[in-house]
Amino acid sequence: MSSQRSPLAPQAFPDLPAIGGVTLRIARAGYKDWDRCDLTLATLSPDTAVAGVTTQSRCPSPEVEWCRKALVLGQARALVVNAGNANAFTGRHGREAVETITAAVAREIGCAPSDVFVASTGVIGVPLPTDKAEAGLAAAFSADPCGWEEAAATIMTTDTFAKAAHASAVVGGQRVELVGIVKGSGMIAPDMATMLGFIFTDAAVEAEFLQAALRSANAESFSCITVDSDTSTSDTVLAFATGAAGNRPLSSEDDDGADAFAAALADLCRQLAHLVVRDGEGASKFITVAVEGAESDASAHRIALSIANSPLVKTAIAGEDANWGRVVMAVGKAGEPAERDRLSIRFGATQVARDGLAVPDYDETPVAAHLKDAEVEIGVDLGLGDGRATVWTCDLTHGYIAINADYRS
């Protein structure tokens, strides 16, 4: 556990509205030997719709498998998040832990177990202790409700700051609010959803449309970030819509306000995704990689990820070194269409290479100045077509090594 707050963290936790129909509580299950709350319980009003996206890992946790099944029904009454133990790769024991948790919550609030969603995060390979989970749940149910900051802090593991964001929209004349909390700082690679994220809105939204809107928002946000190219076994983003705002339920993109809601959801997801990058393990720079001129958007996305995942690019940025040759290397290794002699590269607003070689009289001074900032942009133009994509990542520093050569226990 790193305790020093990321230098890229926002100054303060944001002011967030309550979301009608959502009640948050936290408790100490004691999944690890630590002095903090590690179980989060959100209870949701009846008729809450749910949507979700989960990891593409071939070795998902039983929580992910549970959520995938429950998502088919599209309704939710509760969410439980365990921090400190991912419960992944734990076989039958892991599945039993999920069943125990969902059954206990269902009993308490009088719903079906399939209305209860569960996510766990932490070390892989250790079955979640069901006795601690049950005691933690009992403590949570008897606790006073808490606010967003407490909940956002309770789902953290190696995170150095609590992450949340807010968006709003007007739907059929009715203002609706969306709040999301998220955790993640390592094992972050965008193969669908990445890390754990939970979004709550008081908008009335039918599950099918909520799913479509979340899938689309995810493609432009969580699927466009990477810290270390490693994909978690537990990645889950869930969106819950309680309907407390009283708008006429959104059921398709043609409905009045559907565009506004989808845009607000996309904005929220992008804010949350950026917060994850800002807490990337050891991060000292927030890096935007913008690729254009590729043969297709998908090709641009893969090239952008090749750059964003390159250890040599990430260490160069950490060293504030304008080593653009490493960007060439990362484009070249992406396996996507590229023509060396049409390739152009910029750092920030400064063109460093054009059409396959350094610009004439290249002056490194403005680039060196840009690289000293906490926010760095790498721009690549393939010169081939109209494909474009943007991804976000952080640099690779001694901090990443220090955190990951020691983390566990």
Add this chain to the structure above:
Amino acid sequence: MSSQRSPLAPQAFPDLPAIGGVTLRIARAGYKDWDRCDLTLATLSPDTAVAGVTTQSRCPSPEVEWCRKALVLGQARALVVNAGNANAFTGRHGREAVETITAAVAREIGCAPSDVFVASTGVIGVPLPTDKAEAGLAAAFSADPCGWEEAAATIMTTDTFAKAAHASAVVGGQRVELVGIVKGSGMIAPDMATMLGFIFTDAAVEAEFLQAALRSANAESFSCITVDSDTSTSDTVLAFATGAAGNRPLSSEDDDGADAFAAALADLCRQLAHLVVRDGEGASKFITVAVEGAESDASAHRIALSIANSPLVKTAIAGEDANWGRVVMAVGKAGEPAERDRLSIRFGATQVARDGLAVPDYDETPVAAHLKDAEVEIGVDLGLGDGRATVWTCDLTHGYIAINADYRS
């Protein structure tokens, strides 16, 4: 330039035989501001056959493009290796530098420019200065011949030790020798050849069969190593067969001694590839990743690389942390067929997980002891089929960050 010798380096440079038909010379071209030789010239007897494999990068250096064209002809009279400047992404200037070098050498020894092979390694994006190259070549041609150790040292960049290996075979009753030198410690990922490697043999081998044997040896050696998942723009492995041993020329795998020659070449390539991993930037552990039970050998290879390239696996090994959950993660993210509940994992000889969960009464003691060694083995059994593959990598340490956040002149 890192100056501290890798802790994984062999104790000493090996004793190597001279190869008939090969003359080595070195000189100071001064490609960088350093006090060392940086130009290597190998001249080769007439009728030397050549084979090669080059980078899969879409942005290759002009040297790589030159070698690809010249390889079609299958014959060589000289090799020039420049260290300190990769001459990659330098447009017309870079191509002209290669043409100047090959023309100068061809003039000096009386051969066609296409008989001259060139490789350059170092920083990307700076055209190789032709005046320094020409002066360096002139100095080399008037220098006394040198030995393998001087040549192996002269092709180095961030390498911390000179790398060479030896193999021999009996071909048609005649003993033949093979010697290889290699450089590389970062930007090492196996997408065909990786880094620069040069192999010299006195065997008489026709170019077509030499190419087939090299391609096969490469697939089991250089294509099975990774340091940082980054693929160089300049990767080149060339094999030169002078024929000085006087054996009846090998022209197909059915020839007497062809198997022995191919096996010796494969052995040599594997030795050289391991040396590159042993000099991986910042490496403190040599890691073997052995995957079996996959659906195919190709699938096993991709899963093994996913493990070997995972920053979280590599930092765990650096920390001597038996965090096998990260191996599960890396298998899961590979995108290859895998069934969580059939997956088994071992560290060294100790099984840590079987059929999707930790082994009963798992005792970490022998694993912790194994992880303290300089050589670590990770074994994965997918439990699905007969596919198997082995790759080699090193751990990810503070040393990698220190080298790469600063490297560049």
